[in-house]
Amino acid sequence: MSDKATDIAKLLSPTIASLGLELLGAEYLPAPGSATLRLYIDVPESDTSADGAPRAVTIEDCEAVSREVSAQLDVEDPISGQYTLEVSSPGVDRPLFTAAQFGRFAGEKAKVGLKLPQEGRRKLQGTILRVEGDSIVFAIDGVGEFAVAFDNIEKARLVPDWVALGFGPAKDASGRDARPGKARKTNGSGRKTPRAKN
Numbered sequence: 001m002s003d004k005a006t007d008i009a010k011l012l013s014p015t016i017a018s019l020g021l022e023l024l025g026a027e028y029l030p031a032p033g034s035a036t037l038r039l040y041i042d043v044p045e046s047d048t049s050a051d052g053a054p055r056a057v058t059i060e061d062c063e064a065v066s067r068e069v070s071a072q073l074d075v076e077d078p079i080s081g082q083y084t085l086e087v088s089s090p091g092v093d094r095p096l097f098t099a100a101q102f103g104r105f106a107g108e109k110a111k112v113g114l115k116l117p118q119e120g121r122r123k124l125q126g127t128i129l130r131v132e133g134d135s136i137v138f139a140i141d142g143v144g145e146f147a148v149a150f151d152n153i154e155k156a157r158l159v160p161d162w163v164a165l166g167f168g169p170a171k172d173a174s175g176r177d178a179r180p181g182k183a184r185k186t187n188g189s190g191r192k193t194p195r196a197k198n
Contacts, residue, residue: 004028004078005025005026005027005028006026007078008026008028008037008078008079009023009025009026009039009097011072011076011078012026012039012069012072012073015068015069015072016039016041016065016068016069018068019061019064019065019068020043020044020047021041021042021043021044021057021061021065022041022042022043022044023039023040023041024040024041024042024090024094024095024097024101025040025095025097025098026038026039026040026097027040027095028079033082034081034082034083034084035079035081035082035083035084036083036084036086037073037079037083037084037085037086038086038087038088039065039069039085039086039087039088040088040089040090040094040095040097041057041061041062041065041087041088041089042057042089042090043055043056043057043061056089057089057090061089062087062088062089063087065087066085066087069085069087070085073085092158092160093157093158093159093160094157094158095155095156095157096110096156096157096158099131099134099136099150100131102128102131102136102150102156103130103131105128105158106128106129106130106131107127107128108127108128108158108159108161109125109126109127109128109158109159109161110125110126110127110128110138110156110157110158110159111123111124111125111156111157111158111159112124112125112126112138112148112153112155112156113153113154113155113156114148114152114153114154115151115152115153115154116152118148118152119146124138124140124146124148125140125159126138126139126140126141126143126146127139129145131150132147134149134150134151135147135148135149135150136148136150136153
């Protein structure tokens with residue numbers, strides 16, 4: 001997060017907590033004429049619905065936060081000039097704003113942009129292994145473990161597992177499509193049967 005976004009998040013976090021929600025982080029995107037302030041909110045991990053399942057952020061939650069935060073921003077006036085306020089749930093490609101959030105999602109894949117290049121990289125994608133002191137340690141294919149100072153992370157998002165979410169084709173051990181009817185058939189010898197051409 002930028003310094004401005006961090007300051008705004010600190011200012012608004014207690015207000016959002018008073019509504020029973022959690023402010024994950026803020027993005028402040030200045031632009032000529034009008035800036036955008038985007039807030040990502042979530043339900044605390046311990047909050048469950050009547051059936052015991054984790055509760056999700058609703059449109060009503062976003063509207064309630066927008067009302068309360070707008071009133072606070074009008075009084076505190078941390079942004080000079082015009083701006084648009086957006087309140088959003090984190091979504092499946094959840095943004096990560098704190099070291100604790102990286103720790104919570106250890107084992108998940110993330111896409112990360114760096115403020116300063118590290119070993120020739122400005123961007124990386126890998127599995128979050130752990131938080132180690134002031135660094136986040138990733139596993140990157142072909143590289144192994146790769147530690148990045150948390151302060152050098154400009155932005156980060158989880159990479160959704162579309163297969164696990166039911167939106168992508170399953171793959172077998174060789175990386176081929178494992179859906180029924182999609183595998184190449186073999187004859188008795190184990191050789192692939194050639195497909196007929198029209």
